[in-house]
Amino acid sequence: MSAREEILSGIRRSLKATGAEGPRRAAVGARLAMRPRGVVPARGRRDPAGRTALFVAMAQAALATCAVVTSPQDAPAEAARFLRDANLPARLRMGADPLFADMDWSATQIEISHGPSDGHDLNGLSRAFAGVAETGTLMLASGADNPTTLNFLPDNHIVVVSADDIEGDYESAFDRLRALYGDGLMPRALNMVTGPSRSADIAQTMLLGAHGPRKLHIIVIDAAG
Amino acid sequence: MSVHAHPTTPQFSANAHRAMGDGNLQEALARLRVGFSTRRAAAIADLPEFDALRDAARDIKIHTLAHLDLYIEAYEQRVKESGGHVHFARTAEEARRIVLDICAAHGAKTVAKGKSMISEEIALNDALIAAGVRPIETDLGEYIIQLRGEMPSHIIGPAVHLTKDQVEADFRRAHTHLPHDRDLTEPSAMLAEARAVLREKFIAADVGITGANFLIAETGTSVIVTNEGNGDLSQTLPKAHIVLASLEKITPTLEDAAQILRVLARSATGQEMSVYTTFATGPRRAGDPDGPQEYHVVLLDNGRSAMLGTEFEDMLRCIRCGACMNHCPVYHAVGGHAYGWVYPGPMGAVLTPSLIGVEKGGQLPNASTFCGKCEDVCPMRIPLPKMMRHWREREFERHMTARPQRAGLGVWAFFAKRPALYRLGTALAMRALAFTGRTTGRISKLPLAGGWTATRDFPAPQGRTFQSQWRDRTKAKAR
Known part of the structure; x- marks a missing residue:
């Protein structure tokens, strides 16, 4: 008997089941199809302005920095300001996201490069397809638009998220994901990011910038802001 | 190795x-x-x-x-x-x-x-x-x-x-x-x-x-x-x-x-x-x-x-958060390496005997004060103390418990099965202990409990046995 068969039959022996029982199969099929939500914290249930405010407050509590701009066209200047104020070189690596392609970067002094990171980029720029207000969490999907390596290798990560894409809770963000990729389907990597990288492994002292970015700067585009 | x-x-x-x-x-x-x-x-x-x-x-x-x-x-x-x-x-x-x-x-x-x-x-x-x-x-x-x-x-x-x-x-x-x-x-x-x-x-x-x-x-x-x-x-x-x-x-x-x-x-x-x-x-x-x-x-x-369908099935809910060890007085005192293998703390005390055998891991379920804090903080509500007791029972059934401990349990069982004798014995022991610690309220040396008193004093009993107090209070309530 193969390892697979032996493990499955061992589980069935322990559960006193055969695997062919109608009610058991129906229970599993129903859960996978219905995806019950369980307990969703009330704190995310707010109007759009309230969600954006909570998202910003929670992201800051997780030690990210945040700025709200009213139009995508204001994002390059805000990125430039962040780099300048942090004494960072005016260089930025990004993917092919159409939102960035439509922005006018020429007014800034930023030297732009495109594509995944090889580990030698100081600053990266990504777009989150969703934000989650309950914990100030960004959701980023892999692909040519936003290469996963940009989320982890650069020392400083700037992430743009639209206020319209900020949901109250994880469950609503998962629905947004299913609308983009289809039921039961996922991008190769879905990164939920809450604040910059950190570690407390040396003498239980929390320090930022373990392997991922030391700084996470979030630019929220909010026309109502 | x-x-x-x-x-x-x-x-x-x-x-x-x-x-x-x-x-x-x-x-x-x-x-x-x-x-x-x-x-x-x-x-x-x-x-x-x-x-x-x-x-x-x-x-x-x-x-x-x-x-x-x-x-x-x-x-x-x-x-x-x-x-x-x-x-x-x-x-x-x-x-x-x-x-x-x-x-x-x-x-x-x-x-x-x-x-x-x-x-x-x-x-x-x-x-x-x-x-x-x-x-x-x-x-x-x-x-x-x-x-x-x-x-x-x-x-x-x-x-x-x-x-x-x-x-x-x-x-x-x-x-x-x-x-x-x-x-x-x-x-x-x-x-x-x-x-x-x-x-x-x-x-x-x-x-x-x-x-x-x-x-x-x-x-x-x-x-x-x-x-x-x-x-x-x-x-x-x-x-x-x-x-x-x-x-x-x-x-x-x-x-x-x-x-x-x-x-x-x-x-x-x-x-x-x-x-x-x-x-x-x-x-x-x-x-x-x-x-x-x-x-x-x-x-x-x-x-x-093989743990499914047994009294240890609940352990399979563990999500490895570490809360049980963060709140465990035993882990606090000895740290993780003392547990001797991969999983320390209360979750390790339950899981280790399952994975390496009760012959090698049997000491861990005994390393507990049964304060219940681990179960209190467990996000998955795993009854860790109960499962440690299950391991102790298995150990006892397999005659792996140390001889003095078995003998001690045997003596206790003899009295526990004879309530009148048990009451008399505990009342006498209580008086003897209270007499020994009458000046300081503490006892620094006890026969057969040297391991305990070597590092701390035993508090001397202040009153009557639990059973006699229970009897009186139940009566008082009935009135």
């Missing part, structure tokens, strides 16, 4: 004794006692739904375990559809063999590893080294203990037993290519050094190995939860990604994972959410500029399917 293959669990008493006298360890434990529990309490106070989420999380696992065979089949199907491979491993040996074969197929010289308790459980690093493959632990805590040739002392903080000075000494010993006179007094300097050293190793690694906090049946996805980002680099940069996970990590849907995520970080570190929660589904796709070309999952049983 490493502790992985030769647990020192049977020597728990000696280990514990040594740990109590270890100054560095006691300094680290003093910090741990305060830090983890304070942060957890603060996070929970901020989420009114926390207890309701614990119930929901427990119920999800109970449902999943009752349908585990079917969810595994659904999960496997989804992984295949996304272009990944699922390998089933009955034993640690089979799991090691699968990993070594994948490494060999890629001609791997080095492997970058995210933190994985399953890797520790199957002693993977020893096997990789024996096969000429260099494993590089990339979680900072795991990296430090790898430099020291140690076992993790905590399931979420592997190097929690070390002081800053010890880590500095390890870095100076290991990173000999760096200037001798560099300043490492600040932990931030050490962190920067580890980041730079490990960055090059990530980029050079041929294969990446991570654990998994969840395997999602709905989508065929493995989920890792980290704060450093090392797991993400381990699974994104190398040519192949191997996920090591045990059967009970299966979780039906994204929504179910969200319920458990809400209790995980809060119970573990007191964070609202860990920094990186990453969902990985299959290998690199057409148009993907990064990600691994191959995606493998090693699904390990190693005794777990």
Whole structure:
């Protein structure tokens, strides 16, 4: 008997089941199809302005920095300001996201490069397809638009998220994901990011910038802001 | 040979004794006692739904375990559809063999590893080294203990037993290519050094190995939860990604994972959410500029399917948050290494005998004050003290309990079966003890209890026996 068969039959022996029982199969099929939500914290249930405010407050509590701009066209200047104020070189690596392609970067002094990171980029720029207000969490999907390596290798990560894409809770963000990729389907990597990288492994002292970015700067585009 | 293959669990008493006298360890434990529990309490106070989420999380696992065979089949199907491979491993040996074969197929010289308790459980690093493959632990805590040739002392903080000075000494010993006179007094300097050293190793690694906090049946996805980002680099940069996970990590849907995520970080570190929660589904796709070309999952049983349907089934709900050890007076006193194998603290006391046998692990369920704090804080509401009692019963049934203890229990049982005699005996003993400690209220020496009184005094009884007080109070109430 193969390892697979032996493990499955061992589980069935322990559960006193055969695997062919109608009610058991129906229970599993129903859960996978219905995806019950369980307990969703009330704190995310707010109007759009309230969600954006909570998202910003929670992201800051997780030690990210945040700025709200009213139009995508204001994002390059805000990125430039962040780099300048942090004494960072005016260089930025990004993917092919159409939102960035439509922005006018020429007014800034930023030297732009495109594509995944090889580990030698100081600053990266990504777009989150969703934000989650309950914990100030960004959701980023892999692909040519936003290469996963940009989320982890650069020392400083700037992430743009639209206020319209900020949901109250994880469950609503998962629905947004299913609308983009289809039921039961996922991008190769879905990164939920809450604040910059950190570690407390040396003498239980929390320090930022373990392997991922030391700084996470979030630019929220909010026309109502 | 490493502790992985030769647990020192049977020597728990000696280990514990040594740990109590270890100054560095006691300094680290003093910090741990305060830090983890304070942060957890603060996070929970901020989420009114926390207890309701614990119930929901427990119920999800109970449902999943009752349908585990079917969810595994659904999960496997989804992984295949996304272009990944699922390998089933009955034993640690089979799991090691699968990993070594994948490494060999890629001609791997080095492997970058995210933190994985399953890797520790199957002693993977020893096997990789024996096969000429260099494993590089990339979680900072795991990296430090790898430099020291140690076992993790905590399931979420592997190097929690070390002081800053010890880590500095390890870095100076290991990173000999760096200037001798560099300043490492600040932990931030050490962190920067580890980041730079490990960055090059990530980029050079041929294969990446991570654990998994969840395997999602709905989508065929493995989920890792980290704060450093090392797991993400381990699974994104190398040519192949191997996920090591045990059967009970299966979780039906994204929504179910969200319920458990809400209790995980809060119970573990007191964070609202860990920094990186990453969902990985299959290998690199057409148009993907990064990600691994191959995606493998090693699904390990190693005794777990046999725990289903027994009094230890509840243990399979464990999500490895570490709250039980963070709140355990025994762990606080002796740290993780005394437990002698991979899993320390209350969860280790229950799990270790299941995995290495009650013959070797039987001392651990006895290392408990039964204060119940572990069950109080467990996000999955696992009845840890009850399961420790089950192990003690099994030990007793198998005649593994030490002779003096058996004899003592025999004497107690003789009296317990004869209530009148029991009452008389306890009343007399009580008076004798009260007389002995009449001046100070304390007794510093007791026959047959020298082990207890050697390090602390026994409080002298102040009144009558529990039973006689109970009788009087019941009567008073009836009136």
